[in-house]
Amino acid sequence: MNESISKPLEPGLGRKLKAFFESRNGAAxxxxxxxxxxxxxxxxxxITFARLLPLVVRGVMLSGIISLGAIGLSLIFGVxxxxxxxxxxxxxxxxxxxxxxxxxxxxxxxxxPFSFGYELLIGLLVAMPAVGLVAYLIDRFVYRPxxxxxxxxxxxxxxxxxAALLVRSLVxxxxxxxxxxxxxGRSRPAIELFSGIRVRPDQLFILGxxxxxxxxxxxxxxxxxIGKAMRATxxxxxxxxxxxxxxxxVVLITWLVGGGLAGAGGVMYGLDAQLRPEMGWWxxxxxxxxxxxxxxxNPYGALAGALVIGIAWQVSTAFxxxxxxxxxxxxxxxxxxxxxPQGLFGKPGGS
Amino acid sequence: xxxxxxxALLLGVPLAFVVGxxxxxxxxxxxxxxxxxxxxxxxxxxVAMLSTGRLAYLTSFGILAGIYSVLSLGLNxxxxxxxxxxxxxxxxxSVGAFTTALxxxxxxxxxxxxxxxxxxxxxxxxxxxxxxxxxxxxxVALLIGVPTLKLREDxxxxxxxxxxxxxxxxxxxxxxxxxxxxxxRGIPRPLFCLADSRxxxxxxxxxxxxxxxxxxxxxxxxxxxxxxFLVVIYVLIEQLIRSPWGRVLRAIRxxxxxxxxxxxxxxxxxxxxxxxxxxxxxMGGALxxxxxxxxxxxxxxxxxxxxxxxxxxxxxxSANNLGAILGAFVVYGIWxxxxxxxxxxxxxxxxxxxxxxxxxxxxxxxxxxxxxxxIYRPKGIFGEQKFLATVTKR
Numbered sequence: 001m002n003e004s005i006s007k008p009l010e011p012g013l014g015r016k017l018k019a020f021f022e023s024r025n026g027a028a029x030x031x032x033x034x035x036x037x038x039x040x041x042x043x044x045x046x047i048t049f050a051r052l053l054p055l056v057v058r059g060v061m062l063s064g065i066i067s068l069g070a071i072g073l074s075l076i077f078g079v080x081x082x083x084x085x086x087x088x089x090x091x092x093x094x095x096x097x098x099x100x101x102x103x104x105x106x107x108x109x110x111x112x113p114f115s116f117g118y119e120l121l122i123g124l125l126v127a128m129p130a131v132g133l134v135a136y137l138i139d140r141f142v143y144r145p146x147x148x149x150x151x152x153x154x155x156x157x158x159x160x161x162x163a164a165l166l167v168r169s170l171v172x173x174x175x176x177x178x179x180x181x182x183x184x185g186r187s188r189p190a191i192e193l194f195s196g197i198r199v200r201p202d203q204l205f206i207l208g209x210x211x212x213x214x215x216x217x218x219x220x221x222x223x224x225x226i227g228k229a230m231r232a233t234x235x236x237x238x239x240x241x242x243x244x245x246x247x248x249x250v251v252l253i254t255w256l257v258g259g260g261l262a263g264a265g266g267v268m269y270g271l272d273a274q275l276r277p278e279m280g281w282w283x284x285x286x287x288x289x290x291x292x293x294x295x296x297x298n299p300y301g302a303l304a305g306a307l308v309i310g311i312a313w314q315v316s317t318a319f320x321x322x323x324x325x326x327x328x329x330x331x332x333x334x335x336x337x338x339x340x341p342q343g344l345f346g347k348p349g350g351s
Numbered sequence: 352x353x354x355x356x357x358x359a360l361l362l363g364v365p366l367a368f369v370v371g372x373x374x375x376x377x378x379x380x381x382x383x384x385x386x387x388x389x390x391x392x393x394x395x396x397x398v399a400m401l402s403t404g405r406l407a408y409l410t411s412f413g414i415l416a417g418i419y420s421v422l423s424l425g426l427n428x429x430x431x432x433x434x435x436x437x438x439x440x441x442x443x444x445s446v447g448a449f450t451t452a453l454x455x456x457x458x459x460x461x462x463x464x465x466x467x468x469x470x471x472x473x474x475x476x477x478x479x480x481x482x483x484x485x486x487x488x489x490x491v492a493l494l495i496g497v498p499t500l501k502l503r504e505d506x507x508x509x510x511x512x513x514x515x516x517x518x519x520x521x522x523x524x525x526x527x528x529x530x531x532x533x534x535x536r537g538i539p540r541p542l543f544c545l546a547d548s549r550x551x552x553x554x555x556x557x558x559x560x561x562x563x564x565x566x567x568x569x570x571x572x573x574x575x576x577x578x579x580f581l582v583v584i585y586v587l588i589e590q591l592i593r594s595p596w597g598r599v600l601r602a603i604r605x606x607x608x609x610x611x612x613x614x615x616x617x618x619x620x621x622x623x624x625x626x627x628x629x630x631x632x633x634m635g636g637a638l639x640x641x642x643x644x645x646x647x648x649x650x651x652x653x654x655x656x657x658x659x660x661x662x663x664x665x666x667x668x669s670a671n672n673l674g675a676i677l678g679a680f681v682v683y684g685i686w687x688x689x690x691x692x693x694x695x696x697x698x699x700x701x702x703x704x705x706x707x708x709x710x711x712x713x714x715x716x717x718x719x720x721x722x723x724x725x726i727y728r729p730k731g732i733f734g735e736q737k738f739l740a741t742v743t744k745r
Contacts, residue, residue, distance in 0.1 A: 084507070093557065142726070154504055154508070157436065158438075158725060159725045162725065166722065168714070172708065173705065173715065176708065177552070281653075284557065286515050289513075292705035320456065323524055326513075326517075330517055331510075334498055337498045337510070338497075338498045341506065
């Protein structure tokens with residue numbers, strides 16, 4: 001008799017397991033398990049470790065590109081409280097703006113081991129603030145009127161889809177639908193980094209630049225007043241407003257920073273692969289997967305999420321067609337949503 | 352009866368029915384006779400005014416606009432009435448289209464088998480294919496709804512984009528499933544025998560066959576089929592929305608927490624609306640497949656398989672089924688008409704690099720339309736139709 005009464009109070013094994021998987025450690029275990037599964041599939045297909053290691057290295061580089069988009073997307077998501085579906089297309093704009101600059105400047109010799117010359121560096125320096133400005137202009141003429149009329153997050157998200165399509169249609173109109181390169185017909189040889197791992201020097205440059213930008217963002221967010229205001233607004237917009245933070249100014253800086261990072265990410269993606277009008281749309285899914293993985297509004301979480309997504313994407317190419325990369329990101333996101341929708345670094349109970 | 356007049360009749364009567372829906376309530380009882388008389392009159396007018404080529408163009412336009420209307424009605428259940436933000440319509444559209452293709456075709460044999468691979472081909476009738484398309488599409492919606500419908504609304508939006516991309520990747524890369532990336536051909540046309548005497552359909556009454564005897568073009572028959580589907584789906588949705596069930600959906604859209612407090616199982620209702628909308632979209636996809644005869648992944652680009660339908664619904668007015676249909680016709684008209692107009696623009700003279708960009712201008716127009724509607728007229732042309740649930744009236 002006593003047993004039957006006390007039974008419901010004792011959490012069963014199933015409930016304990018559920019609680020564990022919903023905790024942060026549990027989510028980390030799930031992520032680890034995803035990697036183990038990927039590695040096991042690779043083993044089962046007879047793929048050696050020596051082939052997986054270069055893929056992991058390439059995955060880290062891809063993470064550099066994804067994280068540049070994801071950090072900005074996460075900040076914007078946190079500060080403005082809607083998913084900006086135009087973010088991928090902002091990356092496309094960055095790549096094509098750099099392409100215009102590269103086309104205008106006289107082509108010099110390639111710099112050192114890299115495939116690009118000084119023109120691309122100038123292009124990058126122009127594209128970053130320019131994309132930030134584009135992002136702000138879209139906010140000024142599309143999102144701000146909607147915010148003013150108290151539109152719901154879904155309406156803002158839909159407007160961002162419209163903005164994405166608007167931007168992409170302009171790319172189509174001026175550049176056509178074909179893919180292109182910053183430097184047509186220039187060979188991009190790979191060098192041996194160490195014992196069997198071959199990378200292109202460009203990819204090392206991409207990784208280095210991503211790291212530099214991430215450190216700069218870290219300094220901005222942690223050491224400056226506006227950075228702290230941004231983090232506070234992303235964490236809790238209404239509380240930030242109550243404490244006297246100028247949220248419109250925060251919005252402006254967030255678009256400039258997020259757009260600038262997206263522009264840099266787009267240039268790097270164009271340098272790593274090729275330029276296509278759909279390149280940003282293609283990256284949108286990995287971007288959102290990283291943002292949700294690292295908890296919305298948490299830029300460092302987005303960085304960690306990008307690392308997970310980038311490596312999983314590249315390693316999966318060992319046994320899946322490379323085209324499925326965004327699909328792998330999507331599956332990881334769905335698995336996490338099932339157990340821990342607030343992301344790895346979120347507070348329990350969601351936003 | 353001449354060929355041209357029969358064609359015009361098949362075009363005119365459905366059109367008159369659609370116009371009849373717009374009649375004020377006082378004349379509702381006259382709707383059916385008026386539509387039939389008006390349809391004959393319209394047909395006579397069209398034969399007198401339009402060339403055969405124009406007539407065929409209008410028919411093909413009517414079929415596709417009708418199919419888009421079905422998709423728009425499906426989205427209206429999800430977004431208009433329940434507030435579910437689904438931007439992966441392409442997923443349900445293409446799953447429906449490929450399902451009916453696999454159900455109704457027969458696998459290629461002999462030499463053709465080397466060029467066409469498909470997982471299975473049942474050779475089932477058209478209606479079975481359409482119902483299966485709805486069922487499988489609903490199943491996909493169920494799978495995507497489980498992890499996302501209980502979470503905040505942004506997650507559904509992001510996940511629906513994801514499922515649309517994954518579905519497209521599958522149909523693009525998996526050759527064994529539906530011959531991707533090559534088109535899957537030979538999807539049968541329902542009642543093809545009416546337009547072509549060589550095809551036999553023994554179960555159709557002799558009188559019907561004789562009536563359609565002079566017809567030389569099949570698409571007129573298919574227009575009638577699409578119209579029938581559109582009308583049936585429209586009437587069913589209208590009934591559902593006016594039922595207590597529909598009232599709960601609208602309550603969820605307006606105030607989710609107080610609906611839950613009134614003892615409604617919010618996530619169950621959301622799931623039902625999401626799945627029902629997906630079933631309708633899947634059936635729209637099936638109608639599309641039987642019209643195109645050959646389909647491949649590139650028909651379901653997010654641009655014209657998702658955004659276009661959103662613009663249609665937002666223009667017509669969300670939560671208004673007539674608006675959804677009207678929006679589909681207007682936006683599809685703009686979508687088809689723009690390239691015709693752009694041809695006359697001196698793009699190449701403005702800048703040589705613009706010479707080939709004419710077709711992309713319609714993307715720009717659709718995007719601008721969506722943004723302008725959202726800012727200046729978020730309720731669309733019609734706005735929501737207010738009504739009481741049927742239990743209280745009639």
